[in-house]
Amino acid sequence: MAETKDKAATPQPTKDFDLEASMHRAEDFFFKNKNVISIAVLAVVVVVGGFFAYNRFVKQPNETKAQEMVFHAQNYFAVDSFKLALNGDGNNYGFLQVAEKYGSTKAGNLAKYSAGVCYIHLGEFQKGIDMLNSFSSSDLLLQPTAYGLIGDAYMEMNKTAEGIEAYKKAAHYNDNELTSPVYLFRAGQALEKAGKAQEAITIYKEIKEKFPLTNEGREMDKYLARLGDVKN
Structure with a gap:
């Protein structure tokens, strides 16, 4: 019985990884x-x-x-x-x-x-737009300023719809208290010029809620009241 037990305890040969053969295959x-x-x-x-x-x-x-x-x-x-x-x-x-x-x-x-x-x-507003569109930067203040200038140029060309889109792009490129309220306000003014009072109200409310401590934010009640959205 002891012999049988010893045989059972002895590890049986297995097909181990053949390093030498593998090396030969790699060389081949x-x-x-x-x-x-x-x-x-x-x-x-x-x-x-x-x-x-x-x-x-x-x-x-x-x-x-x-x-x-x-x-x-x-x-x-x-x-x-x-x-x-x-x-x-x-x-x-x-x-x-x-x-x-x-x-x-x-x-x-x-x-x-x-x-x-x-x-x-x-x-030379169109040339300015084209040149600014060819500019690209990861700077969180300079790039939105470029978009805002494009908006200004479009407004000078009486292309109000394009100006509004450029201002919104400038405002939302990087939410911050330096550029965002400025370009949101310009978008609101352009929307008023386009006869879109309700959209302007939405923009003005965004300024008031997001940037209440900025110069633009403190003025929004006045602009909202002028459009009939009176603070209760």
């Missing part, structure tokens, strides 16, 4: 497909190396050049010389040239915004 696979594998590895090296090379030898130098070239345009912009800021002075680039040549850089992207502002100041 590599040699059979070494050309494809080598090409794939080379492609990865080229892509990664190209990315770093692009950043170091193209992107960063272009950023530096764009910042240098936009300097004079910014100075003209600061003193309201919008034509010179936009087009340059013959010796130095304006925002348009910087945006066209280095639009993919941060400085070039900001040049698009500044060019749009210049166009609006010069009364």
Whole structure:
């Protein structure tokens, strides 16, 4: 009985993982497909190396050049010389040239915004809209301001519906007390101009409820009362 028990306790052979055979299979696979594998590895090296090379030898130098070239345009912009800021002075680039040549850089992207502002100041509203639409930023104040300027330009062109949509887009891009109540109020004013009093009331109530401590929020009872929505 003891012998039987010992046999039962002895582990029986199992089909363990054959490391050596697996290695041979891997080697066979590599040699059979070494050309494809080598090409794939080379492609990865080229892509990664190209990315770093692009950043170091193209992107960063272009950023530096764009910042240098936009300097004079910014100075003209600061003193309201919008034509010179936009087009340059013959010796130095304006925002348009910087945006066209280095639009993919941060400085070039900001040049698009500044060019749009210049166009609006010069009364070329559609060009301003087009330029501002080509601008894109993750900045939570600058981007809604761009949308708001587009709204202003549309209103100057008597395109009230488009202006209202741009103002709403500006107001709701990032709810905050700096830009949101300003552009909501402009949307409300534009809605009144369009004869849409009830929609204006809705906007004014939103300002009052969301931003009661802002200048716009404190004035909303007056505008609501004027439209017949009297506070009880």
